[in-house]
Amino acid sequence: xxxxxxxxxxxxxxxxxxxxxxxxxxxxxxxxxxxxxxxxxxxxxxxxxxxxxxxxxxxxxxxxxxxxxxxxxxxxxxxxxxxxxxxxxxxxxxxxxxxxxxxxxxxxxxxxxxxxxxxxxxxxxxxxxxxxxxxxxxxxxxxxxxxxxxxxxxxxxxxxxxxxxxxxxxxxxxxxxxxxxxxxxxxxxxxxxxxxxxxxxxxxxxxxxxxxxxxxxxxxxxxxxxxxxxxxxxxxxxxxxxxxxxxxxxxxxxxxxxxxxxxxxxxxxxxxxxxxxxxxxxxxxxxxxxxxxxxxxxxxxxxxxxxxxxxxxxxxxxxxxxxxxxxxxxxxxxxxxxxxxxxxxxxxxxxxxxxxxxxxxxxxxxxxxxxxxxxxxxxxxxxxxxxxxxxxxxxxxxxxxxxxxxxxxxxxxxxxxxxxxxxxxxxxxxxxxxxxxxxxxxxxxxxxxxxxxxxxxxxx
Amino acid sequence: xxxxxxxxxxxxxxxxxxxxxxxxxxxxxxxxxxxxxxxxxxxxxxxxxxxxxxxxxxxxxxxxxxxxxxxxxxxxxxxxxxxxxxxxxxxxxxxxxxxxxxxxxxxxxxxxxxxxxxxxxxxxxxxxxxxxxxxxxxxxxxxxxxxxxxxxxxxxxxxxxxxxxxxxxxxxxxxxxxxxxxxxxxxxxxxxxxxxxxxxxxxxxxxxxxxxxxxxxxxxxxxxxxxxxxxxxxxxxxxxxxxxxxxxxxxxxxxxxxxxxxxxxxxxxxxxxxxxxxxxxxxxxxxxxxxxxxxxxxxxxxxxxxxxxxxxxxxxxxxxxxxxxxxxxxxxxxxxxxxxxxxxxxxxxxxxxxxxxxxxxxxxxxxxxxxxxxxxxxxxxxxxxxxxxxxxxxxxxxxxxxxxxxxxxxxxxxxxxxxxxxxxxxxxxxxxxxxxxxxxxxxxxxxxxxxxxxxxxxxxxxxxxxxxx
Numbered sequence: 001x002x003x004x005x006x007x008x009x010x011x012x013x014x015x016x017x018x019x020x021x022x023x024x025x026x027x028x029x030x031x032x033x034x035x036x037x038x039x040x041x042x043x044x045x046x047x048x049x050x051x052x053x054x055x056x057x058x059x060x061x062x063x064x065x066x067x068x069x070x071x072x073x074x075x076x077x078x079x080x081x082x083x084x085x086x087x088x089x090x091x092x093x094x095x096x097x098x099x100x101x102x103x104x105x106x107x108x109x110x111x112x113x114x115x116x117x118x119x120x121x122x123x124x125x126x127x128x129x130x131x132x133x134x135x136x137x138x139x140x141x142x143x144x145x146x147x148x149x150x151x152x153x154x155x156x157x158x159x160x161x162x163x164x165x166x167x168x169x170x171x172x173x174x175x176x177x178x179x180x181x182x183x184x185x186x187x188x189x190x191x192x193x194x195x196x197x198x199x200x201x202x203x204x205x206x207x208x209x210x211x212x213x214x215x216x217x218x219x220x221x222x223x224x225x226x227x228x229x230x231x232x233x234x235x236x237x238x239x240x241x242x243x244x245x246x247x248x249x250x251x252x253x254x255x256x257x258x259x260x261x262x263x264x265x266x267x268x269x270x271x272x273x274x275x276x277x278x279x280x281x282x283x284x285x286x287x288x289x290x291x292x293x294x295x296x297x298x299x300x301x302x303x304x305x306x307x308x309x310x311x312x313x314x315x316x317x318x319x320x321x322x323x324x325x326x327x328x329x330x331x332x333x334x335x336x337x338x339x340x341x342x343x344x345x346x347x348x349x350x351x352x353x354x355x356x357x358x359x360x361x362x363x364x365x366x367x368x369x370x371x372x373x374x375x376x377x378x379x380x381x382x383x384x385x386x387x388x389x390x391x392x393x394x395x396x397x398x399x400x401x402x403x404x405x406x407x408x409x410x411x412x413x414x415x416x417x418x419x420x421x422x423x424x425x426x427x428x429x430x431x432x433x434x435x436x437x438x439x440x441x442x443x444x445x446x447x448x449x450x451x452x453x454x455x456x457x458x459x460x
Numbered sequence: 461x462x463x464x465x466x467x468x469x470x471x472x473x474x475x476x477x478x479x480x481x482x483x484x485x486x487x488x489x490x491x492x493x494x495x496x497x498x499x500x501x502x503x504x505x506x507x508x509x510x511x512x513x514x515x516x517x518x519x520x521x522x523x524x525x526x527x528x529x530x531x532x533x534x535x536x537x538x539x540x541x542x543x544x545x546x547x548x549x550x551x552x553x554x555x556x557x558x559x560x561x562x563x564x565x566x567x568x569x570x571x572x573x574x575x576x577x578x579x580x581x582x583x584x585x586x587x588x589x590x591x592x593x594x595x596x597x598x599x600x601x602x603x604x605x606x607x608x609x610x611x612x613x614x615x616x617x618x619x620x621x622x623x624x625x626x627x628x629x630x631x632x633x634x635x636x637x638x639x640x641x642x643x644x645x646x647x648x649x650x651x652x653x654x655x656x657x658x659x660x661x662x663x664x665x666x667x668x669x670x671x672x673x674x675x676x677x678x679x680x681x682x683x684x685x686x687x688x689x690x691x692x693x694x695x696x697x698x699x700x701x702x703x704x705x706x707x708x709x710x711x712x713x714x715x716x717x718x719x720x721x722x723x724x725x726x727x728x729x730x731x732x733x734x735x736x737x738x739x740x741x742x743x744x745x746x747x748x749x750x751x752x753x754x755x756x757x758x759x760x761x762x763x764x765x766x767x768x769x770x771x772x773x774x775x776x777x778x779x780x781x782x783x784x785x786x787x788x789x790x791x792x793x794x795x796x797x798x799x800x801x802x803x804x805x806x807x808x809x810x811x812x813x814x815x816x817x818x819x820x821x822x823x824x825x826x827x828x829x830x831x832x833x834x835x836x837x838x839x840x841x842x843x844x845x846x847x848x849x850x851x852x853x854x855x856x857x858x859x860x861x862x863x864x865x866x867x868x869x870x871x872x873x874x875x876x877x878x879x880x881x882x883x884x885x886x887x888x889x890x891x892x893x894x895x896x897x898x899x900x901x902x903x904x905x906x907x908x909x910x911x912x913x914x915x916x917x918x919x920x921x922x923x924x925x926x927x928x929x
Contacts, residue, residue: 040546042550043902045722046557046722046725046726047557048557049524049550050524050525050559051524051525051526051527051547051806052524052525052526052527052546052547052549052550053526053527053528053529053546053806054527054528054529054542054543054545054546055528055529055804056528056529056530056531057529057531057804058531059531070507071507071508071509072496072506072507072508072509073508073509073510073511074494074508074509074510074511074512075511075512076511076512076513076514076531076532077513077531077532085511086511089509089511090509093507093508093509093584096504096507096584096585096588097503097504097507098502098503098504100503128549129546129549129550130549130550130551133549133550133551134551137551151726153723153726153846154902188726188846188847191726191730191731192728192729192730192731192732193728193731193732193879195726195727195728195730195846195847196846196847197845197846197847197849198845198846234695234696269606269607270606271606271607271643271650273650346506348494348496348510348613349496349498349506349508349510350508350510351498351505351506351508385843385845385849385851385875386841386842386843386851386852386853386873386875388841388843389840389841389842389843389851389852389853389873391652391871393643393650393652394649394650394651394652394871396871398851398853398871398872398873398925398926399851399873400845400849400851400875402845402849417847417849417877418849418875418876418877418923420851420873420875420923420925421925422695422872422873422925422926456695456925456926458695458696458923458924458925458926459923460697460876460877460880460920460923
């Protein structure tokens with residue numbers, strides 16, 4: 001019996017036990033979410049692979065509803081006793097919550113699920129930590145080879161093999177397995193008072209043929225560009241945002257603002273800058289954004305969302321025009337819409353909200369370097385320090401370009417320390433001139449670089 | 461499984477065949493219950509209980525750390541085996557710089573929480589009622605408020621650290637955290653504000669006696685009003701007076717992280733040890749215990765007794781924050797800063813309670829002489845970089861005109877480069893305050909407090925990105 005089938009069997013058995021236990025309580029509706037995973041990780045610190053980790057985890061969330069009152073419970077033990085306890089706990093909590101007159105029950109099973117190809121790779125299940133260690137070492141060397149004085153401050157390799165299942169008392173039941181790898185490398189150049197900002201680069205993949213050397217060399221190349229300090233000046237100018245600056249979880253502006261701003265839950269609560277703007281132009285024609293969790297061979301792809309509804313490709317902004325929001329079944333019913341298969345579970349509380357599973361900005365035809373060459377005077381913004389403090393409600397942002405590389409006549413001339421970029425996402429998207437071809441998979445987003453005009457840069 | 465039985469299980473595992481010949485083993489186990497409650501104006505949004513039990517093993521084998529995690533407590537020797545296997549799997553070229561640890565004092569102790577009203581014994585109805593009061597009071601404070609959400613979390617339980625050197629520590633866990641967020645509409649413009657309060661090692665009495673609903677709703681209403689009524693921020697650098705909360709963020713983001721030994725090596729302070737980096741009246745401390753400190757610890761997650769560290773001593777760059785590995789590299793005693801978010805992740809170097817020591821000026825004296833500048837009163841998060849660049853999102857900001865606080869200012873963030881900003885501090889208040897929050901590093905969240913007195917910085921220290929209309 002393979003490890004993957006064992007994991008799948010464990011998830012199916014837990015779903016079945018929990019759903020049956022829930023059905024034994026009359027008048028109780030319940031939804032069960034089970035995840036079983038193994039993660040193999042390596043951590044790089046100061047040019048060296050320092051630690052290796054193996055993490056096994058199983059867990060279950062139960063959402064129980066009685067008389068339109070919901071309680072949520074969690075256990076990380078999937079034996080029969082723990083599962084019954086988890087159901088009992090969720091049921092007990094229903095007596096403490098408020099009745100939600102809008103609750104229409106858990107969703108029924110969809111007619112069919114999409115076939116999402118390329119989400120499992122046996123090579124990732126079988127890969128040894130020793131192989132990953134050798135590749136991580138190649139990544140570090142590739143960064144160092146970019147220039148003398150480049151240091152890889154931190155990096156990581158995470159290989160995840162997981163099985164996810166959802167079932168509910170309405171008869172819905174779905175299980176899927178996936179494997180993916182995430183690789184990250186962050187480098188600096190210089191030392192002490194002249195050290196550069198961290199220059200992160202990384203990506204996700206569903207297969208082992210991810211290019212470790214490219215990740216290291218890209219991080220090292222940007223760090224090397226910071227070795228020269230450029231003269232700061234406050235100005236409104238062109239700026240090329242790298243894929244990292246738009247799509248990464250930690251440092252991506254689009255990722256941090258649009259995930260909340262395009263959520264149907266925010267639209268229902270009238271808590272997004274896009275409320276009541278469907279059909280309006282909210283960006284330039286260069287911007288087309290979809291949520292596409294059915295794209296083949298992508299780390300963010302899956303056949304069903306976190307409440308078991310079928311996923312789909314959903315157009316959000318087409319040629320600059322807002323086409324709609326993303327919906328889970330509850331908020332969709334409040335707004336008179338249909339679920340777009342966009343339920344996202346909070347892995348701390350087990351509650352479900354709405355958001356993109358795999359936000360995808362349609363690429364253009366030019367590489368990042370070609371976009372840079374088109375800039376007469378402006379910046380290459382590699383990542384956004386403080387992107388997480390941007391507001392999905394208002395669209396306002398104010399972050400430090402990290403690094404902010406000054407471009408003059410199509411060439412990077414050096415790094416401006418502490419260049420601050422402020423504005424509103426709606427204005428920024430309206431000033432998108434060209435989109436790059438360098439799509440990068442960050443696991444939850446797929447982003448290329450973008451050239452914007454009229455970017456507000458403030459320096460000291 | 462009760463604590464003493466669990467301790468036995470971990471201790472026995474250290475004597476198992478899987479542990480034989482392994483240089484260093486550190487076992488950590490936890491049994492916790494998290495209560496999560498989200499309340500909006502419309503009622504309870506989420507009520508959730510999360511029961512979790514599990515353990516991890518961290519081993520040092522031939523200079524490489526191996527780490528493995530498993531649910532429950534059934535097969536601790538198996539987890540040790542997985543950790544050893546992980547460490548041994550790395551190829552020799554990944555071992556260029558072998559990790560070593562020095563000796564530390566063995567600790568055998570159980571740490572208890574002294575709470576008047578233990579969180580685990582406080583009924584959920586009481587917590588829900590408190591959150592509903594916050595939402596009701598806040599929503600009624602201004603008709604322009606459209607969304608109010610009060611999110612409460614508490615964690616209770618126990619955690620254990622047992623090492624192959626003989627340390628065995630059991631600690632009770634009692635941690636609670638409240639975040640209230642509001643959105644308001646000023647004409648066509650949406651605004652947002654937030655408020656945080658948190659305590660560790662105490663019970664529900666904290667919310668009853670000090671941060672009761674009226675206090676929290678009063679604070680957050682004031683903040684959102686400032687956002688709704690505020691004017692745009694100018695763009696550039698101006699003289700700035702920072703409140704203790706913002707000063708704390710500066711201590712944490714711009715200075716504390718740079719003093720963490722793992723970041724120090726490639727950070728902006730490297731090479732400046734023992735040199736003057738700030739005016740003589742500037743002293744920064746990281747302490748394992750202060751009054752109401754959210755970062756308070758009795759022992760760190762490597763089982764080391766923590767001590768106070770002076771990061772900047774009267775303007776001179778002082779000590780680094782270390783774990784056992786980095787202390788050995790630096791030839792110093794570990795400072796007890798190894799902390800892990802939970803048993804599922806290895807301990808890394810983290811701050812505890814980081815603050816500027818108070819000076820001798822009143823707030824009025826700090827404002828005096830500022831012809832035009834900004835007073836930054838509260839924070840909404842921030843981030844630091846290795847080169848000491850910091851970014852802090854600000855709420856509760858006011859213009860300073862001719863030494864007096866003026867109009868409120870909305871939607872802004874400040875930034876700077878700490879090694880350039882520190883010498884431009886030109887006044888330190890004699891008051892003191894702290895902010896409790898979570899800090900993120902290497903995907904681990906950690907409870908910390910930051911603080912200090914009011915502080916004034918000259919033009920050039922802080923950049924304001926400004927805001928568009």
